[in-house]
Amino acid sequence: MATIKQEPDAAPCGGIELHTAHTLNGIKVAILLEELKEGYGKEYTVFVMNGSERETMKHWWIRIAPGGKVPCVIDRDQGRYAITEGHAILNYLTRHYDPALQYSFADPLEACAAEQWISWLHAGLGPAQAEAASFYRFAPDRQLGPTYYFYYKLKRYYNELNNHLAQRGYLAGLEGGRYSIADIAVWPFVDAIGVAGMELESYPNVHRWWRSVRERPAVGRGMRVPGGRPFVYSYEVGQRWAVDDPGGMRNAERPFRDALEAARQRFGD
Amino acid sequence: MATIKQEPDAAPCGGIELHTAHTLNGIKVAILLEELKEGYGKEYTVFVMNGSERETMKHWWIRIAPGGKVPCVIDRDQGRYAITEGHAILNYLTRHYDPALQYSFADPLEACAAEQWISWLHAGLGPAQAEAASFYRFAPDRQLGPTYYFYYKLKRYYNELNNHLAQRGYLAGLEGGRYSIADIAVWPFVDAIGVAGMELESYPNVHRWWRSVRERPAVGRGMRVPGGRPFVYSYEVGQRWAVDDPGGMRNAERPFRDALEAARQRFGD
Numbered sequence: 378m379a380t381i382k383q384e385p386d387a388a389p390c391g392g393i394e395l396h397t398a399h400t401l402n403g404i405k406v407a408i409l410l411e412e413l414k415e416g417y418g419k420e421y422t423v424f425v426m427n428g429s430e431r432e433t434m435k436h437w438w439i440r441i442a443p444g445g446k447v448p449c450v451i452d453r454d455q456g457r458y459a460i461t462e463g464h465a466i467l468n469y470l471t472r473h474y475d476p477a478l479q480y481s482f483a484d485p486l487e488a489c490a491a492e493q494w495i496s497w498l499h500a501g502l503g504p505a506q507a508e509a510a511s512f513y514r515f516a517p518d519r520q521l522g523p524t525y526y527f528y529y530k531l532k533r534y535y536n537e538l539n540n541h542l543a544q545r546g547y548l549a550g551l552e553g554g555r556y557s558i559a560d561i562a563v564w565p566f567v568d569a570i571g572v573a574g575m576e577l578e579s580y581p582n583v584h585r586w587w588r589s590v591r592e593r594p595a596v597g598r599g600m601r602v603p604g605g606r607p608f609v610y611s612y613e614v615g616q617r618w619a620v621d622d623p624g625g626m627r628n629a630e631r632p633f634r635d636a637l638e639a640a641r642q643r644f645g646d
Numbered sequence: 647m648a649t650i651k652q653e654p655d656a657a658p659c660g661g662i663e664l665h666t667a668h669t670l671n672g673i674k675v676a677i678l679l680e681e682l683k684e685g686y687g688k689e690y691t692v693f694v695m696n697g698s699e700r701e702t703m704k705h706w707w708i709r710i711a712p713g714g715k716v717p718c719v720i721d722r723d724q725g726r727y728a729i730t731e732g733h734a735i736l737n738y739l740t741r742h743y744d745p746a747l748q749y750s751f752a753d754p755l756e757a758c759a760a761e762q763w764i765s766w767l768h769a770g771l772g773p774a775q776a777e778a779a780s781f782y783r784f785a786p787d788r789q790l791g792p793t794y795y796f797y798y799k800l801k802r803y804y805n806e807l808n809n810h811l812a813q814r815g816y817l818a819g820l821e822g823g824r825y826s827i828a829d830i831a832v833w834p835f836v837d838a839i840g841v842a843g844m845e846l847e848s849y850p851n852v853h854r855w856w857r858s859v860r861e862r863p864a865v866g867r868g869m870r871v872p873g874g875r876p877f878v879y880s881y882e883v884g885q886r887w888a889v890d891d892p893g894g895m896r897n898a899e900r901p902f903r904d905a906l907e908a909a910r911q912r913f914g915d
């Protein structure tokens with residue numbers, strides 16, 4: 378793993394570069410890259426784009442990645458082609474580097490079902506969870522209206538996911554489905570459900586699916602890229618905190634939980 | 647065009663069915679279907695899912711379309727396969743029904759660039775504009791914090807699009823690009839920029855691109871599906887209203903504009 382301080386031209390590596398930060402969108406790409414490493418021996422190099430490095434956006438990064446965003450995959454074996462946006466990255470990587478279709482589908486209808494769920498994450502659960510977290514946790518003051526609005530939206534998405542998984546093991550694929558980029562796309566967000574003040578245990582089918590995906594070694598490694606630790610709002614971090622320092626966790630969460638409870642009281646649940 | 651009152655099994659048609667309402671996501675699919683009709687003579691049948699029909703979701707619709715959403719394309723020539731989510735629908739339709747690649751790309755890097763922009767719309771500009779409109783216009787009261795937050799987010803996406811189009815005619819494709827599903831995905835949202843209180847004229851490259859896409863006959867027809875009229879917040883409706891009834895428009899918009907102006911004053915622009 379390398380921290381990049383200059384334009385990647387000068388970086389001493391070839392093949393696939395993952396330019397990332399420890400975000401949910403970054404983790405999903407890292408999980409797929411870990412799977413491809415395990416499944417095919419395909420190597421990749423991580424470059425960390427943290428706060429200070431993002432300053433460089435003004436200079437060269439913005440030319441490569443639209444909007445200066447991370448994650449961005451650069452493929453040096455394809456003329457230094459740069460790709461942003463999770464859906465496009467997952468499709469690109471499997472099209473080029475998953476010839477045995479271990480994580481993707483040959484059948485066009487199964488492939489389309491995977492795309493529907495990736496797209497559902499992109500346009501639906503992903504933004505809803507980001508905004509729910511913004512108003513539940515990160516806004517400077519507690520605003521009941523938007524807190525409730527996004528909580529309610531997010532809850533609908535989790536119910537939808539829970540219903541879909543009632544008779545299935547994985548999001549896409551015939552019959553009970555099989556593990557694929559659809560699961561990889563959605564899993565990191567579900568893993569971080571606590572960021573928005575919600576609980577995995579409320580959605581038993583989602584919880585079961587979460588566990589079976591979590592058991593994959595590549596998922597365990599990918600969720601720690603970069604930095605070697607799980608995402609700060611991941612399920613495991615939350616569980617460990619609740620055991621190690623229950624009072625500390627309750628105190629930290631109390632203002633958020635109280636505001637959400639007040640919002641539910643006011644607007645109905 | 648038909649209004650469906652029962653499960654589509656009973657509907658007297660074959661081929662492609664578009665189940666839709668007059669939403670921006672619906673319009674993008676209708677535009678592509680109009681292009682496929684013009685380019686290949688591929689016919690499709692529209693089913694309108696309006697308020698009262700959505701009641702039926704509780705019964706059969708929810709089994710077909712995850713989350714009971716529209717638009718949904720059902721392909722009766724593929725075993726009645728149902729597809730939701732714009733990105734998945736655009737990919738599905740071009741893969742199956744655009745053999746001459748009039749609206750999509752053979753080259754995997756060009757195809758990936760198109761996917762990046764469709765994905766950018768899905769995860770970025772689309773949700774940002776929806777939420778900006780919610781707080782600018784549709785919320786029961788004017789809340790400066792979230793109004794500003796989403797206005798600012800949306801402005802960043804429009805700046806990004808404007809920069810991307812500075813040296814290009816279309817979103818994806820080599821050199822200056824060529825018209826494709828990437829433009830089809832993004833165009834209806836840009837056309838309805840006014841729903842969030844913003845103006846196309848502030849983004850000259852976007853405005854130029856908007857005009858050149860608008861000139862396509864299939865776009866003119868698709869934006870009127872279903873119902874035969876443009877979307878109520880489309881650019882043309884706004885322009886016409888400003889000419890026909892400027893006082894009425896000013897009065898209707900005033901509380902929203904005043905709140906946005908107050909938010910800009912408070913939080914900076």
